[in-house]
Amino acid sequence: MTSGQLEIIAIASLTSAACALVGVFLVLRRMSLVSDAITHSVLLGIVLAFFVTQSTTSPLLLVAAALTGVVTVALVELVTRTRLVREDAAIGLVFPVLFSIGVILVSRYAGSVHLDIDTVLLGELAFAPFDRVHVGGVDLGPAALVTMAVVLAVDVAALTLFWKELKLTTFDPALALSLGLAPTAVTYGLMSLVSLTAVGAFNAVGSILTVALMVAPPAAAYLLSDRLWRVTLLAAAIGVGCAVAGYWLAFVLDASIAGCIAACCGAAFALAWAFAPGRGILAGARRRARQRVDFALAMLAIHLATHEGRPEAEEESRLDRLGAHLRWDEGRIAHVVAAAQRRGLVVEQAGVLALTERGRRLARQAITF
Numbered sequence: 001m002t003s004g005q006l007e008i009i010a011i012a013s014l015t016s017a018a019c020a021l022v023g024v025f026l027v028l029r030r031m032s033l034v035s036d037a038i039t040h041s042v043l044l045g046i047v048l049a050f051f052v053t054q055s056t057t058s059p060l061l062l063v064a065a066a067l068t069g070v071v072t073v074a075l076v077e078l079v080t081r082t083r084l085v086r087e088d089a090a091i092g093l094v095f096p097v098l099f100s101i102g103v104i105l106v107s108r109y110a111g112s113v114h115l116d117i118d119t120v121l122l123g124e125l126a127f128a129p130f131d132r133v134h135v136g137g138v139d140l141g142p143a144a145l146v147t148m149a150v151v152l153a154v155d156v157a158a159l160t161l162f163w164k165e166l167k168l169t170t171f172d173p174a175l176a177l178s179l180g181l182a183p184t185a186v187t188y189g190l191m192s193l194v195s196l197t198a199v200g201a202f203n204a205v206g207s208i209l210t211v212a213l214m215v216a217p218p219a220a221a222y223l224l225s226d227r228l229w230r231v232t233l234l235a236a237a238i239g240v241g242c243a244v245a246g247y248w249l250a251f252v253l254d255a256s257i258a259g260c261i262a263a264c265c266g267a268a269f270a271l272a273w274a275f276a277p278g279r280g281i282l283a284g285a286r287r288r289a290r291q292r293v294d295f296a297l298a299m300l301a302i303h304l305a306t307h308e309g310r311p312e313a314e315e316e317s318r319l320d321r322l323g324a325h326l327r328w329d330e331g332r333i334a335h336v337v338a339a340a341q342r343r344g345l346v347v348e349q350a351g352v353l354a355l356t357e358r359g360r361r362l363a364r365q366a367i368t369f
Contacts, residue, residue, distance in 0.1 A: 016239030069195025
């Protein structure tokens with residue numbers, strides 16, 4: 001593995017981890033669309049800052065872009081508070097306008113400047129190692145690597161310092177407000193982190209992959225755990241794993257690195273969606289099948305208990321008559337009776353079912369419930 005490959009993987013990994021960390025709270029707050037709005041609207045801030053500084057490397061571009069992200073959130077909140085449109089509609093109204101203004105300004109007044117819209121949208125990790133940072137003649141590495149290392153450090157520090165506030169305002173903003181916290185201020189602080197992270201990821205991976213990294217790994221992690229700290233760590237780990245896997249997939253296929261990383265993010269979410277132990281599709285299907293069996297067993301126990309000790313008990317408890325009484329087909333009767341016998345709820349003698357003590361308890365519990 002060459003040094004260039006290591007640098008590309010490091011840039012992708014740091015970007016993925018940073019995006020996943022802030023994306024967790026966007027997903028939990030059901031604000032995933034905000035990441036799309038921010039990553040597109042900050043183009044306007046970059047363009048305006050360039051007009052002021054006349055430089056594409058000025059740190060003011062990063063500051064202006066982050067501020068534009070906060071302004072985007074403020075405008076969305078302002079439109080939403082009118083109660084005339086929902087939040088998703090407000091996002092659809094605000095960010096296309098800001099993004100369009102940025103695109104118009106680039107195409108009209110900065111056509112000869114290296115503000116490549118395609119690169120902003122799609123990114124190109126393969127070129128990231130060529131733009132390097134030199135301080136005092138010392139090569140500190142690719143600019144994207146240095147930038148994302150700083151951004152990740154800021155994200156980790158902010159999340160660590162304000163973990164309790166973020167947790168409380170995310171799950172119970174009313175309680176946070178009653179305890180003297182300011183949920184709105186915490187939200188704007190979070191959006192500032194999202195803006196900073198999105199802008200930092202622009203040069204390396206572009207806005208489209210940034211959105212994927214902020215949504216897919218956190219959403220997959222949320223399916224795998226209920227503990228916030230565990231979801232956060234899992235999201236970062238999944239993001240890094242997708243970055244590494246996506247790079248090597250792109251290397252094998254000779255395809256876009258950003259595209260392959262985004263595809264791996266989608267695959268990671270699909271796997272979690274299908275196989276997550278508690279919330280996955282297969283787990284849900286098994287749970288529903290088990291509930292159907294449990295309900296059928298309770299119905300069988302109630303039926304047998306209702307007629308137990310009565311003259312009609314033998315007729316009502318015969319295997320060949322259960323279908324008529326319970327309106328079940330033969331296949332279901334065989335399946336439910338076999339399950340009841342395995343659980344020790346009934347015994348069969350000469351084609352007649354009888355409840356065990358465990359079966360009677362189940363009937364009493366089902367009737368009481």
